[in-house]
Amino acid sequence: MAKNNSLHPNSNGETDDSPNMLVYRKMEDVIARMQDEKNGIPIRTVKSFLSKIPSVFSGSDIVQWLLKNLCIEDQVEALHLGTLMAAHGYFFPISDHVLTLKDDGTFYRFQTPYFWPSNCWEPENTDYAVYLCKRTMQNKARLELADYEAESLARLQRAFARKWEFIFMQAEAQAKVDKKRDKIERKILDSQERAFWDVHRPVPGCVNTTEVDIKKSSRMKNPHKTRKSVYGLQNDIRSHSPTHTPAPEAKQPTEEELREQIKFWQAQLDRHRLKMSKVAESLLSYTEQYSDYDPFLSTPDPSNPWISDDTTLWEMEASKEPGQTRVRRWGFGIDEVLKDPVGREQFLKFLESEFSSENLRFWLAVQELKRRPIREVPTRVQEIWEEFLAPGAPSAINVDSKSYDKTTQNIKDPGRYAFEDAQEHIYKLMKSDSYSRFIRSSAYQELLQAKKKGKSLISKRLPAVVQSC
Amino acid sequence: MGEMEQLRKEAESLKDEITAARKAVQDLTLQDHVAGTAVVGRVQLKTRKTLRGHLSKIYAVHWGDSKLCVSASQDGKLIVWDSYTTNKVHAIPLKSSWVMTCAYAPSGNMVACGGLDNMCSIYNLKGKDGNVKVMRELAAHTGYLSCCRFLNDNEIITSSGDCTCVLWDIETGSQKTVFAGHLGDCMSLGVAPDFNTFISGACDFTAKLWDIRDGQCRQTFGGHESDINAIGFFPNGNAVITGSDDASCKLYDLRSDQELITYQDSGIMCGVTSLAPSFSGRLILAGYDDFNCNIWDSLKAERVGVLSGHDNRVSCIGVTPDGMACCTGSWDSFLKIWN
Numbered sequence: 001m002a003k004n005n006s007l008h009p010n011s012n013g014e015t016d017d018s019p020n021m022l023v024y025r026k027m028e029d030v031i032a033r034m035q036d037e038k039n040g041i042p043i044r045t046v047k048s049f050l051s052k053i054p055s056v057f058s059g060s061d062i063v064q065w066l067l068k069n070l071c072i073e074d075q076v077e078a079l080h081l082g083t084l085m086a087a088h089g090y091f092f093p094i095s096d097h098v099l100t101l102k103d104d105g106t107f108y109r110f111q112t113p114y115f116w117p118s119n120c121w122e123p124e125n126t127d128y129a130v131y132l133c134k135r136t137m138q139n140k141a142r143l144e145l146a147d148y149e150a151e152s153l154a155r156l157q158r159a160f161a162r163k164w165e166f167i168f169m170q171a172e173a174q175a176k177v178d179k180k181r182d183k184i185e186r187k188i189l190d191s192q193e194r195a196f197w198d199v200h201r202p203v204p205g206c207v208n209t210t211e212v213d214i215k216k217s218s219r220m221k222n223p224h225k226t227r228k229s230v231y232g233l234q235n236d237i238r239s240h241s242p243t244h245t246p247a248p249e250a251k252q253p254t255e256e257e258l259r260e261q262i263k264f265w266q267a268q269l270d271r272h273r274l275k276m277s278k279v280a281e282s283l284l285s286y287t288e289q290y291s292d293y294d295p296f297l298s299t300p301d302p303s304n305p306w307i308s309d310d311t312t313l314w315e316m317e318a319s320k321e322p323g324q325t326r327v328r329r330w331g332f333g334i335d336e337v338l339k340d341p342v343g344r345e346q347f348l349k350f351l352e353s354e355f356s357s358e359n360l361r362f363w364l365a366v367q368e369l370k371r372r373p374i375r376e377v378p379t380r381v382q383e384i385w386e387e388f389l390a391p392g393a394p395s396a397i398n399v400d401s402k403s404y405d406k407t408t409q410n411i412k413d414p415g416r417y418a419f420e421d422a423q424e425h426i427y428k429l430m431k432s433d434s435y436s437r438f439i440r441s442s443a444y445q446e447l448l449q450a451k452k453k454g455k456s457l458i459s460k461r462l463p464a465v466v467q468s469c
Numbered sequence: 470m471g472e473m474e475q476l477r478k479e480a481e482s483l484k485d486e487i488t489a490a491r492k493a494v495q496d497l498t499l500q501d502h503v504a505g506t507a508v509v510g511r512v513q514l515k516t517r518k519t520l521r522g523h524l525s526k527i528y529a530v531h532w533g534d535s536k537l538c539v540s541a542s543q544d545g546k547l548i549v550w551d552s553y554t555t556n557k558v559h560a561i562p563l564k565s566s567w568v569m570t571c572a573y574a575p576s577g578n579m580v581a582c583g584g585l586d587n588m589c590s591i592y593n594l595k596g597k598d599g600n601v602k603v604m605r606e607l608a609a610h611t612g613y614l615s616c617c618r619f620l621n622d623n624e625i626i627t628s629s630g631d632c633t634c635v636l637w638d639i640e641t642g643s644q645k646t647v648f649a650g651h652l653g654d655c656m657s658l659g660v661a662p663d664f665n666t667f668i669s670g671a672c673d674f675t676a677k678l679w680d681i682r683d684g685q686c687r688q689t690f691g692g693h694e695s696d697i698n699a700i701g702f703f704p705n706g707n708a709v710i711t712g713s714d715d716a717s718c719k720l721y722d723l724r725s726d727q728e729l730i731t732y733q734d735s736g737i738m739c740g741v742t743s744l745a746p747s748f749s750g751r752l753i754l755a756g757y758d759d760f761n762c763n764i765w766d767s768l769k770a771e772r773v774g775v776l777s778g779h780d781n782r783v784s785c786i787g788v789t790p791d792g793m794a795c796c797t798g799s800w801d802s803f804l805k806i807w808n
Contacts, residue, residue: 057801080777207781215569
């Protein structure tokens with residue numbers, strides 16, 4: 001897809017396109033292909049009893065075309081995409097207000113570009129009133145109002161009681177113009193107009209696809225682009241997609257902004273980058289290591305409570321007795337032990353048995369400090385300093401001189417991150433020393449071999465090669 | 470005039486050098502490396518529970534633990550659910566019904582929400598008399614509140630339509646750090662597993678990695694062609710996943726400082742609203758504007774499943790901390806639990 005200027009925001013963060021426009025552009029590209037004379041959907045006129053049904057194609061035609069021309073796997077996906085395009089009003093069933101796609105002989109027709117959603121339509125209720133009123137002036141039985149339309153008309157008559165004469169006159173004028181048209185042309189235009197209203201005033205219970213996320217609507221820059229009057233005097237009928245338009249120039253940054261940018265990019269340039277092969281390897285090995293623990297890939301032991309209605313798994317997690325799979329995870333890395341409260345407990349117990357628990361206790365204290373309310377921080381910092389770092393501390397830890405000096409400075413103005421450098425040093429020490437001893441210890445090995453509660457069933461989903469297009 | 474021109478040239482040449490530096494470490498693409506690995510088999514998740522109770526569009530959902538989650542809807546309510554029993558534990562009426570985000574504190578003691586009122590409201594769930602009351606109203610943003618995430622019971626990070634993210638001290642209600650740098654509305658944020666950094670996605674089409682401690686932007690990632698609506702960390706904490714209005718999701722690696730892979734399909738036209746990785750990261754679940762949620766094999770970039778069942782846009786998604794289930798929230802006013 002070629003990059004369009006209007007996709008990039010200017011320095012105010014504004015864009016000319018709403019996010020819906022992106023979707024409309026994609027749909028309109030598909031519609032253009034569907035309407036292609038050679039490779040598009042064959043459009044025909046069908047003879048029915050005493051009349052002709054002009055310019056139609058069947059739901060199956062659409063499904064078949066989508067399957068053949070887009071990278072779509074199956075009929076379900078084709079129906080989903082087709083229904084989406086119908087719901088946005090790009091083509092519509094000629095005999096139904098509900099805009100979905102059916103894979104059968106139901107007849108569909110293309111919408112005229114004038115009514116495409118990319119024209120930013122926001123039709124007002126007065127227009128809807130004119131439309132419904134006009135419909136009641138048409139005598140043919142098949143043009144009777146549906147129940148919800150009759151209800152809407154009644155509501156609008158009450159709301160616009162004062163204006164009703166004007167609305168009625170407009171409706172009459174429109175009806176007169178319509179009568180003058182060629183019969184076939186009128187059939188087509190009437191259906192397209194109805195489909196337009198099916199998008200903007202959907203059948204109760206149907207999704208209104210013109211709705212925009214409130215986060216986006218507050219950003220949209222061009223209210224003047226919105227079209228509100230359906231039956232007004234505008235004569236700017238477009239026959240091609242209005243979404244492919246060039247955008248104005250983006251705002252240029254100021255000198256200060258440029259200098260900031262340069263500083264930032266310079267820092268970025270200087271950073272060390274790891275080779276992709278190493279990164280790919282690490283991602284692959286991580287996912288492989290943890291796939292046994294991923295309930296979407298491997299059946300949990302004893303069962304997934306959501307599926308079996310048996311909460312044993314959660315009870316086991318909450319208990320102090322760690323199961324074998326949980327203990328095995330501690331062996332993946334020090335972070336797994338530190339993350340799991342039972343892991344921390346066992347680690348601490350082991351280190352205490354070796355009289356070397358001060359490192360872990362310091363690390364835990366600093367973690368806890370970071371979560372304290374700000375008013376308790378200064379006292380706590382002092383306590384931690386006294387216990388672990390001050391000369392003659394009862395649980396003295398061994399920190400490199402650089403971190404020690406920095407920490408000494410930090411505690412003069414104590415904040416949550418006063419011990420950051422020291423903690424990092426201690427973490428590295430634990431990782432290379434205490435942690436590996438713990439994993440090799442008999443205490444850990446015993447937990448690992450602990451009695452299993454019944455058979456451990458870890459079944460993996462069999463990998464299958466999927467055809468890609 | 471000459472100086473501005475020089476500065477512009479310098480900025481451009483730096484960007485070119487960075488592009489070259491990133492290319493220099495591309496000894497192998499992710500696709501090449503996993504060419505020998507099989508795609509994960511077809512993933513078929515079923516709806517196990519449907520949470521009914523909201524009366525309007527659901528805009529956000531966040532898990533507190535393996536069973537409790539909080540959801541926010543335009544009907545002006547925050548509901549805390551015991552999803553396992555489908556009981557509503559709390560139904561909290563909001564002052565403003567234009568809510569866009571909600572969050573559950575890791576401790577389970579509080580929830581937060583915010584939206585067009587430009588504020589982040591913190592609610593205490595464990596009050597003395599059992600009633601849930603507003604504990605703090607964090608006001609300072611000049612734009613809508615798009616996302617919020619607790620670090621702990623004392624600190625919360627918010628992202629806003631005013632293009633900044635802020636770290637707040639909840640007790641004092643004050644802004645501790647302002648993270649400025651995005652050129653467009655910040656739409657979403659995610660906190661790293663080690664709580665030292667966080668990422669934000671914005672309407673300037675970029676994602677930024679921030680250091681929580683010093684407020685600096687450490688890295689910026691581009692490549693998307695429209696707003697980034699959703700962002701999250703890969704479980705190993707070394708990669709970032711983004712979802713955008715351009716209908717694609719991307720995986721960026723922090724250590725090699727670049728995009729690894731894009732998840733897109735010509736049959737998908739609608740924007741991504743939300744995403745969540747599975748427990749191992751091998752699967753990425755992404756919610757779209759076309760009412761579906763697609764499941765991607767994160768390494769092979771192939772679609773391996775679809776969750777369809779909602780009758781309107783999927784606006785939010787979350788996987789439980791233990792990975793047992795995922796929850797989708799939709800404009801159709803329902804939450805569904807799948808696995």
